[in-house]
Amino acid sequence: MGLNVAIQMDPIEGIDIRGDSTFALALEAQRRGHDLFIYGPEDLTMSVKSGQHPAQGITAKGKRVTVRDEPGIHATSGDMEERRLAGQDVILMRQDPPFDMQYITATHLLEHLHPETLVVNNPAEVRNAPEKLLVTYFPDLLPPTLITRNADDIRSFRQHYQHIIIKPLFGNGGAGVFYLRPEDSNLSSLLEMMLSMDRAPLMIQQYLPQVRDGDKRVILVDGEPAGALNRLPQEGEARSNLHVGGTAAVSALDERDLEICARIGPLLKERGLLFTGIDVIGGYLTEINVTSPTGLREIQRFSGIDIPAMIWDSIESKL
Numbered sequence: 001m002g003l004n005v006a007i008q009m010d011p012i013e014g015i016d017i018r019g020d021s022t023f024a025l026a027l028e029a030q031r032r033g034h035d036l037f038i039y040g041p042e043d044l045t046m047s048v049k050s051g052q053h054p055a056q057g058i059t060a061k062g063k064r065v066t067v068r069d070e071p072g073i074h075a076t077s078g079d080m081e082e083r084r085l086a087g088q089d090v091i092l093m094r095q096d097p098p099f100d101m102q103y104i105t106a107t108h109l110l111e112h113l114h115p116e117t118l119v120v121n122n123p124a125e126v127r128n129a130p131e132k133l134l135v136t137y138f139p140d141l142l143p144p145t146l147i148t149r150n151a152d153d154i155r156s157f158r159q160h161y162q163h164i165i166i167k168p169l170f171g172n173g174g175a176g177v178f179y180l181r182p183e184d185s186n187l188s189s190l191l192e193m194m195l196s197m198d199r200a201p202l203m204i205q206q207y208l209p210q211v212r213d214g215d216k217r218v219i220l221v222d223g224e225p226a227g228a229l230n231r232l233p234q235e236g237e238a239r240s241n242l243h244v245g246g247t248a249a250v251s252a253l254d255e256r257d258l259e260i261c262a263r264i265g266p267l268l269k270e271r272g273l274l275f276t277g278i279d280v281i282g283g284y285l286t287e288i289n290v291t292s293p294t295g296l297r298e299i300q301r302f303s304g305i306d307i308p309a310m311i312w313d314s315i316e317s318k319l
Contacts, residue, residue, distance in 0.1 A: 210282030
């Protein structure tokens, strides 16, 4: 029986379907006969009335959509309509970060709906598990890491480890990630700029030279490893994110990947983080992505592994 599926995402007209995981999930949902309703986080409304459960007052303005795997004509939208989200069977929370107050507010509103309306991922746990902080529960899997706004602590960390990576704690897609060598004299200026732009701490990690061999993205479905993709940085670039020019390459799950997944999988499953993506460099876990993981289309293209089908099998089993 078809499900009513709402997808909270960035405008579908502007996505590149060749590498968009949300589009892959939408295609699979439509293949199964599910109805697709797409809206943006800015289109959420909550109306609170005395004696009424808060979930009954949560609505979204959006459009019913049909999708096709053809670039440029990949989506056909109906008229704008307003839907009560408690009437949906499933909501996919899939807008890209930044993990800002709009994102956090959306998790609070959707939390009123879950689990009677299944929200993927669990919005309360998304809020409580930013990707660069959830990893700190597994210190033995991490490279040396510092989270702070204190410039003196950052300088001491750099003096000890020499080669370091500095990145925004709530950034995404490789934006604002810097690799500093021991001879680089720009640390003070860089800190002045980054600390003035945001009140959040920074994340500083020891630079892992193995990144030249790739930054592996491993996808987990309900805590179980499903497939992997390697991302290779361009020449002269320390970042391997596909958003900033990294090259996707075929990769298989190795023994270390499976060891990491076995460690973190039970926690992800317990928290209702059904669709997650972890980053592994040189055998070290660097991030656990829970907000809007990517890589599904590339993994299917390279390895033939149909992770969207696995995700929808898991979702349907929970209903």
